[in-house]
Amino acid sequence: MQTMTMNPVSDPSERFLDALTDAQRSAVTHTEGPLLILAAAGSGKTRVITRRIAYLLSLGIPPWQILALTFTNKAAAEMRERVATLLEAEPESDRLTRGLTVTTFHSLCARLLRRYAAHMEGMPNWRTKPDYTIYDMDDQSALMKRVLKELELDKSQWQPRAVLSAISGAKNALQSPDEFQAQSSDYYSNTIARIYHAYERALRAANAVDFDDLLLLTVDLLRRNETARAEVQDRWRYLMIDEYQDTNQAQFILSTLLCGSNSASGVGGVRGVRGVGGVGGQPNVCVVGDPDQSIYGWRGADISNILDFESTYPGAHVIALGQNFRSTAPILAAADTLIRNNSKRKHKDLFTTREGGSPPTVVLCQDEHHEAKLIVDWLRALHDQALPDDDPDASSLTWKDMAIFYRNNALSRVLEDECRGAGIPYVIARGTAFYQREEVKDAIAYLRVVANTADDVSLRRIINKPARKIGKTTIDRLDTFAAHHELSLFKALHAADQAQDISPAACKAVAKFTGMIDSWNAGGTFMGSDIPASLADLVSRVISESKLEDHYIAASKKREDDAQKLENLRELVSSARDFELEFDPTNDPALADVPADPTQPIDEADTPPLLVMLRAYLESIALVADADAIDPTAGAITLMTLHAAKGLEFPAVAMVGLEEGLLPAQRALASEDELEEERRLAFVGITRAMSHLTISSARYRTHRGLRERTIPSRFISELPEGGITLSDQTDAYDDTARDWGAPGGGADFDNTNTPASRFKPGNRKPTPKLPGELSYEREVPDIHNLAAGATVRHPQFGVGVVASISSRGMNARATIEFRDAGKKTLVLQYARLEILE
């Protein structure tokens, strides 16, 4: 047991055990040895975790000995905040939490790799210097394309996406290229092994890691380096892991290394390393999760981590939290009935204290526009609802109390249009969106090169952007030169004048470019008076001196949406400034060090402040998650994917697109396991709802340009018969679900899958034009204010009338019927159109 170095909180049992159920209370107070908390949806999981942390602190456990791991920054931030709130009333509450580590798996790994970079030198797959770059999917894909070219493999036969996914699988299973190769027998896997080798070599050359590497390399580090392992295990004595059902193999091994359970970690027989001072040598590891909410199997999550917890840690204590505090009885019943269809499942009883409430509604709609309209109408009605005095659930729902969930991001479009058209405020949970914009990625690529000149992917991205006379030929020659002399591309740029085949003009352009980069980081030293004074200053200088700014200023005179890009670049500067103001290297909320802690940062003491800041900034950008963007204080409806919804709750929830091939997804139809995961996904969606739930399915949906007949999701027929309200709005088909609810489920639905093109209204009652259907025509405030029916002139084709516009993204296209030239489809982004009327 630890010596008490802090003053215990006055009376912990009063303050932190107050108003808990027996099960919750025992989860909070069971502090020693392995503990598995099976927390059903809505069972007060976060409440238990935060109170458990507060309780540990109240016992006098030093805060720096506690490590809590989550999957998203948002979850970590919320947890920190709630712990702080719990301790607010205590004297010296700041000191009580100083050094407490609550962070994500990936952030923790990023920090450990940085700190122990020097310890990894000489390790077989040693790769990182402290300023490594974290590659996102785009970067990985760019790198993979180069690798494939180098190996002379056809990229249509070896799709970067598929190859990367195979490699990701290997990494999640902690397989090195050699290990992967050893168990490859056929041509396909042997080739993947070759690619894996080359890809790793390329990453290493760029001093870069991918997301999987963060975990993999940290596991490697802790397995191989006794110093790092001992320091880490010595510091953290109490480990807590949230959403344990979503951990993959790498995360599992990492957790065993962190908590010092060496037998399970593959370290084996290392003497003297016995981290975590638990009773009877048992590690103090507490994991929280729910097998019914395991929805990341496709990402390598291994549900057996949670199912086998008791055999991994013999003598583990198990506590089940089954009582639901969130949803009304009918909603919980729907969720329960659905999830019972999963056969590979340990049943647990769900029960709620929230009796009463209205049953969920299932709406059958005509098509996606109709669906969007009905959902928005439903939400509007809830919002405008008069308040009955006797029903507390009906009380004043505001926009922020509502959410719409869908299976994939493509479905958000129609819903956005409908919300916009109805004047309802909405936000889309896409935290990464900003940093994925082209112009922002460009600016960040400059910053990455400043921090890590070996980063080839970023360097290639920006070397001629904006155009600075360094063309493909020059780069190809420099590539050859670099390969010949075993230099990084950036070093080759510096030596361009020594390459025979580079023209003097090209040399000059290259020198100007390298000179610019060198001026920002003083040739990599970050020393001297000429380097930027602050991070915001650096970002600002990069944007202006790279001429990125000028480029968009010039462009924005011609193209309206280039003005937005300029705006985004300016926003990046202020984001850097905000970061700078918040960031305190001596008190990182994620990984704070405390005076008493022996593991001081070892690489940052002599590091120039600007570099420290830049590293932290780039890291924080690389690790933002979509879910991080959800701002509960915004007065708007939240639109998000079902995956992003996990862990959240809303008084009113709408789930759209419950159709075969969508939810469950096409890919899952063939496999029983994947089908069950889709069912869990639906379960997660339903259990987010506190009081109101609507589920919808559209009879027709436009897929890839084609309007297709759909089949209602089997999950709809798996909901409790009589436990829901069915509302069939597809009045063109009044016989739609006549056998609704009968045994056999999905088979009772109309299974004809006729292409809509052959659909003839014929004798059917004509469906009234839905307001939503025209929305794309009136909404499209496209860049040229073009609308169907407008008359335009094209320099080449002459005068014509716009027949239709397909808006969306940057590549909006218009089909125009020209008087002389016939029908043409033009890309609005490029076409030089003059609007006549």
Add this chain to the structure above:
DNA sequence: AAAACTGCATCTCAA
């Protein structure tokens, strides 16, 4: 070397 055009593949989910 940049702008415009054409063909081809594509639609999960995401740290």
Add this chain to the structure above:
DNA sequence: ATGCAGTTTT
């Protein structure tokens, strides 16, 4: 329908 890459045009 849309986004990408490679190609043709200016």
